[in-house]
Amino acid sequence: MAMTSSDRTMRGAAAIVGVADAASPTGVLDLHGRALEAAMVRAALDDAGLTLDDVDGVCHTNSSMQLAEYLGIHPNFTDSTNTGGSSFEVHAEHAAAAINAGVCDVVVSVYAATPRGDRGRGTARPRPQPQGEDPRAEWEAPYGLRMPMGPYALAASRHMAMYGTTSEHLAQIAVSTREWAARNPSARYRDPLTIDDVLASPMQSSPLHLLDCCLVTDGAGAFVMTSAERARSLAKPPVYVLGAGTCHDHLMITQMPDLATTPGVQSGQAAFSMAGVTPAQVDVLEAYDSFTITALLHLEDLGFCPKGEGGPYVMDGKLGPGGSLPTNTNGGGLSYTHPGMYGMFLIVEAVRQLRGEGGDRQVPGAEIAVAHGSGMVLSCMSTLVLGTEATL
């Protein structure tokens, strides 16, 4: 790993100053495509007290060039990185580094996907089959491994065999997350959930039940980042990037070195090290929950509990409201929204918690939050440690 504890020059150099997101209890949004992205960009800039004229950097998971053209802006920092669901944490890391280096001043990252609305419009597209010289086509696709849940199911089976993790342990994560969703009026599902409910839901790819799996909903979001110096003159309290780290160790699940350990070990160590923060100091954790097993792996790999102990660790409800590690406080991908690449919502919720804008779900006195994105099939982890002015 190149990152060492001495590489802390980026700490606190950039801040998130504007956020926006959109989701609906119906799972469907009215807008879609670029129009929805533009609405998110505008809302995030409004939140910051900035305008499009201030933007000189853009990030998008598909084409930052096409996005900039649509918005009519001429950025000098451009980033089309796509690491799946962790893309937006990677965008934030890149943007903070670029701002720290003086490459640009105000960066916007935006995301919109409307899988449910697309069905109604007839614009839904099937998941593309890997083709040609793609090793996924040659070595995985013939076997009918359901995507994306099959790879996570394999990881869960491995974790269970290695460490004695149970379906009840995984279910508890869905239960605690639903308790947060009950406090979020935009969440897709807000009714209370029990462990038995999760275990009684139809098996999809064993050992994952339907309620171990994230939603499929429309959703969108954006964040705006600028220098710490400029951030202090803007509309909202800055949320500083204290640390950031990224690592990927495979693309297809069959190449993952250890199915029970993610590259979040590396991304987390890098981010915590840069921030000078330990997991025990984290007030709010936003950790990508594509599946219950995903969130459990993050708890271990980020160091909140030892490897293999994630199951027993969650059973006292500590991830839920009033617990010692408030996690996925908007209701997560499991109960709030999951349009496909959820990482944007991790950042938006972390920022709101650190500003005290959480409403019924506010974690009192939150000063340090972690947004931990997970992309593709546990492939690319990207960790942000965020903090208020008091943490600098």
Next chain:
Amino acid sequence: MTEDATPTVKRFEPPIGTASAPFWEATRDKRLLLPWCTACERPLWYPREVCPRCLDSAIEWREASGRGRVYAVTVDYKPQNPALAALGPYAVVLVELDEGVRLLGNMVGGDPEEVAVGMAVAVTWEPLSDGHHLVQFERAEP
């Protein structure tokens, strides 16, 4: 598996990569070959033009034991491929071969819900439409 029966399940049939032609050719005779880096003296998987440890292109194909253990398993109850749905729930296994590399496959025969991590398995072959065979696994004596 019936000997060279006509494929009964319409699978997604794998494209043959340029680096893996010797592997697929050997499957015509139901022989499992693994690519070895002669510089590292270790097998690599999936087949590549170069070794992912040393980038040397001295790749040699060697016959494998065809035996291993289940490293991870999932049973798919709601397959995306409608043709596979006709099979009913089936097990997808990631198998660690005795040589140390991990291959994906389905378990052939037996109750898919009884497949467990650590179970001893051996390679079996499913015919593809072009005369190649697909690696599959069946339970073996430990």
